[in-house]
Amino acid sequence: MSHARVRRMSPFLGASRGRQDARPPEDASGLADLVVQDLDGSDVRLGSLWEDRPAVLVWLRHYG
């Protein structure tokens, strides 16, 4: 495997080579059925978080 090929596959810090635009969806239907885990390791369906009242979802970039 050539050096150039390795560099293409492993950009520094996994950074995007080109600038991306954030693309929020029109609604949260694509998020509702996704499953995350709570800190006990139990599955939680995301949509359950806003079934009965609004939810503020915060996606962290890092822990800190």
Add this chain to the structure above:
Amino acid sequence: MQLHRDRSKFDAAGVRLAVIGQGSPDQAAHFRDSHRLDGLPIYVDTGRDSYKAAGAKIATFSELLGPRVVAKGALASRRDGVVQGRTIGHPAQLGGVMVVRPGNEIAYVHLADDAGDNPPNDEVLQAASEAAQG
């Protein structure tokens, strides 16, 4: 963490706060314990599926560590009295904030444009309050 300090305001507004991170439940629990974030609802998304579905972007190198981004990070560290913790998961994955109402309606969204781009808590709280009232 600024969010945690304002948690009671979100509770009072009648909205549910949910923090989603990468990594494993153990790593997230360590983060919670080391930052004394007792009671803050934290979830993990190891595969980053929700990041992708939310439309959060992968940063370029300059959006991660460019001079403007580093300067913003330094200011935020001084303001909040915290330093960045360990990066777990995809190091260039950016985050964001979304307020979702019952029925999958997105009432507010702010997806980070670079690593230092976080919406003011007051702005999020205002959007959350309006979502709870409307």
